[in-house]
Amino acid sequence: xxxxxxxxxLDLCVLSKLSLNDSYGYDIYQTINNVLxxxxxxxxxxxxxxxxxxxxxxxxxxxxxGPARKYFKITRLGKKHLxxxxxxxxxxxxxxxxxxx
Amino acid sequence: xxxxxxxxxxxxxxxxxxxxxxxxxxxxxxxxxxGKIYENKSESEIVDELETPKQIAINVLEEYGHDxxxxxxxxxxxxxNSFNWGRLIWVLILDFFIVVALVPALIGIFIxxxxxxxxxxxxxxxxxxxxxxxxxxxxxxGIAILGLFLLLWLYDVIISIFxxxxxxxxxxxxxxxxxxxxxxxxxxxxxxxxxxxxxxxRSKSIITALALLAIFIGGIVGFVRYGGINSxxxxxxxxTYETSFDMSDEIAQTENLTINIDIYSSDINFIVSDTEExxxxxxxxxxxxxxxxxxxxxxxxxITSEINRTTFLINLFTQIFQENPxxxxxxxxxxxxxxxxxxxRNSKLNIQDIEVINDLNIxxxxxxxxLSNITLDNLLTExxxxxxxxxxxxxxxxxxxxxxxxxxxxxxxxxTNYYFENVxxxxxLRDIDTTEKDGETLEVExxxxxxxLxxxxxKEVTLNNVxxxxEFNNNDLTFIFDDVDANTTNGDEDIxxxxx
Numbered sequence: 001x002x003x004x005x006x007x008x009x010l011d012l013c014v015l016s017k018l019s020l021n022d023s024y025g026y027d028i029y030q031t032i033n034n035v036l037x038x039x040x041x042x043x044x045x046x047x048x049x050x051x052x053x054x055x056x057x058x059x060x061x062x063x064x065x066g067p068a069r070k071y072f073k074i075t076r077l078g079k080k081h082l083x084x085x086x087x088x089x090x091x092x093x094x095x096x097x098x099x100x101x
Numbered sequence: 102x103x104x105x106x107x108x109x110x111x112x113x114x115x116x117x118x119x120x121x122x123x124x125x126x127x128x129x130x131x132x133x134x135x136g137k138i139y140e141n142k143s144e145s146e147i148v149d150e151l152e153t154p155k156q157i158a159i160n161v162l163e164e165y166g167h168d169x170x171x172x173x174x175x176x177x178x179x180x181x182n183s184f185n186w187g188r189l190i191w192v193l194i195l196d197f198f199i200v201v202a203l204v205p206a207l208i209g210i211f212i213x214x215x216x217x218x219x220x221x222x223x224x225x226x227x228x229x230x231x232x233x234x235x236x237x238x239x240x241x242x243g244i245a246i247l248g249l250f251l252l253l254w255l256y257d258v259i260i261s262i263f264x265x266x267x268x269x270x271x272x273x274x275x276x277x278x279x280x281x282x283x284x285x286x287x288x289x290x291x292x293x294x295x296x297x298x299x300x301x302x303r304s305k306s307i308i309t310a311l312a313l314l315a316i317f318i319g320g321i322v323g324f325v326r327y328g329g330i331n332s333x334x335x336x337x338x339x340x341t342y343e344t345s346f347d348m349s350d351e352i353a354q355t356e357n358l359t360i361n362i363d364i365y366s367s368d369i370n371f372i373v374s375d376t377e378e379x380x381x382x383x384x385x386x387x388x389x390x391x392x393x394x395x396x397x398x399x400x401x402x403x404i405t406s407e408i409n410r411t412t413f414l415i416n417l418f419t420q421i422f423q424e425n426p427x428x429x430x431x432x433x434x435x436x437x438x439x440x441x442x443x444x445x446r447n448s449k450l451n452i453q454d455i456e457v458i459n460d461l462n463i464x465x466x467x468x469x470x471x472l473s474n475i476t477l478d479n480l481l482t483e484x485x486x487x488x489x490x491x492x493x494x495x496x497x498x499x500x501x502x503x504x505x506x507x508x509x510x511x512x513x514x515x516x517t518n519y520y521f522e523n524v525x526x527x528x529x530l531r532d533i534d535t536t537e538k539d540g541e542t543l544e545v546e547x548x549x550x551x552x553x554l555x556x557x558x559x560k561e562v563t564l565n566n567v568x569x570x571x572e573f574n575n576n577d578l579t580f581i582f583d584d585v586d587a588n589t590t591n592g593d594e595d596i597x598x599x600x601x
Contacts, residue, residue, distance in 0.1 A: 025128055026135060041157035044128040045164035067134050
């Protein structure tokens with residue numbers, strides 16, 4: 001998979017993961033890494049970028065066992081963007097599959 | 102650790118705006134803290150988990166659309182799939198060491214252990230032992246079992262060493278996933294096999310315990326029965342024996358007489374006295390009646406015994422407190438003997454003060470051999486277990502001593518050709534050919550043990566050992582050897598004598 005393609009998909013994966021529940025950076029990385037095998041350092045700029053673009057917001061959550069963690073929450077805009085990306089992805093997969101057959 | 106990591110990362114992230122940079126640094130700061138607190142990891146463990154600061158910076162900068170070619174350039178050379186020549190040289194040195202030292206050493210140890218183990222197995226299946234001292238056999242069986250386990254363990258160690266070597270080589274060639282190859286090698290190890298078969302592992306422990314018990318019981322009983330491993334039989338006063346045979350009537354011609362002895366489990370003594378006749382003193386055991394007969398035709402005196410073969414188990418209990426039968430042959434001091442030939446199992450043999458004799462042939466399976474103050478042409482002894490002590494022996498031709506388990510100690514010998522051979526035990530030679538200094542050849546072959554030579558004056562000396570040291574010291578350094586050839590695979594060679 002080309003790096004460019006992978007990065008586009010990463011956006012989709014991050015948003016999709018956060019649409020289920022809020023989470024912090026390392027947890028997001030681990031979830032995606034289990035499936036795609038990415039490097040940790042690519043995930044943080046993506047998260048930051050999406051916060052900047054208004055797809056995500058952050059908040060600090062105190063934890064009983066340790067220091068506060070920065071949690072990411074998907075915004076309404078983010079959800080809309082996710083739907084877009086999802087549609088694009090499904091179309092994309094369909095198209096490619098039709099070529100493969 | 103953490104500070105160094107973060108400050109390095111900060112440096113690499115210089116192209117970013119302050120806000121962007123701090124954001125990334127905060128992520129990693131958080132990463133350290135949660136790793137420490139939630140996963141109980143040390144800072145260095147977390148650093149190991151993470152990419153290098155440079156790699157992170159490259160990924161991040163790319164993400165923000167910065168140029169990273171500068172960073173990547175000096176990253177690509179030392180790392181990734183580039184070939185490391187320094188490491189290659191190290192591996193070549195390692196290979197050289199393996200070929201020159203490690204492999205021969207391992208082969209030596211292996212040969213030594215197999216030879217030692219084979220010697221023990223040979224002892225166990227020696228018929229004499231089954232008939233006479235089965236309780237002692239327990240010790241040998243126990244040691245043989247432990248020896249076998251030691252062999253298997255050594256096999257595992259060798260496999261481990263090779264796994265380590267292969268890992269080092271794979272690393273050099275940047276193999277992506279060495280664990281797959283190494284995993285299949287781990288399956289070659291016996292301990293891996295045992296790990297998956299717990300019942301076998303349990304039986305191994307039980308067998309080990311039984312072997313130790315056998316050694317313990319056999320050792321204790323053997324000590325009670327034989328009074329330990331003690332060969333101080335020299336100058337033992339002659340006791341009154343139950344029977345004696347005056348052979349003077351039978352033996353027609355005492356000149357050039359040959360004496361053949363083929364008996365089991367006895368103390369055999371040859372002594373010289375002022376008497377005119379050959380007298381044979383016997384203290385018999387019911388199990389082993391002796392037969393003494395003189396053969397006119399070839400002038401042989403034959404002393405043989407027949408064994409009432411009883412089963413192994415009965416012997417095991419009846420033999421414990423029995424005493425060895427004794428055979429003492431008294432010889433007139435002016436008798437010219439042709440040959441003495443002794444063949445026996447489980448016997449102690451003492452021969453002393455015999456001056457005129459041609460050949461002495463000894464073949465003893467278990468027992469000590471003590472020879473002192475003898476003058477003869479050829480001395481040939483072949484024995485399996487026991488100590489051989491030779492003192493004050495003058496041989497005009499050949500001495501050939503061959504042993505499997507035990508030590509060979511020789512002092513004040515002279516001969517023309519010397520051969521000493523042993524598998525397990527030391528060989529000590531002192532004061533050899535000190536007066537004439539005209540011995541031709543001396544050959545010593547040993548597998549496990551040390552070879553010590555002191556004051557040995559024989560023109561050509563060959564000393565071969567596998568596991569053990571070789572030491573050679575002479576007082577008279579004006580004696581120059583034609584050749585001294587000393588080789589040991591695992592051990593030190595300490596040769597301090599002059600040679601051409």
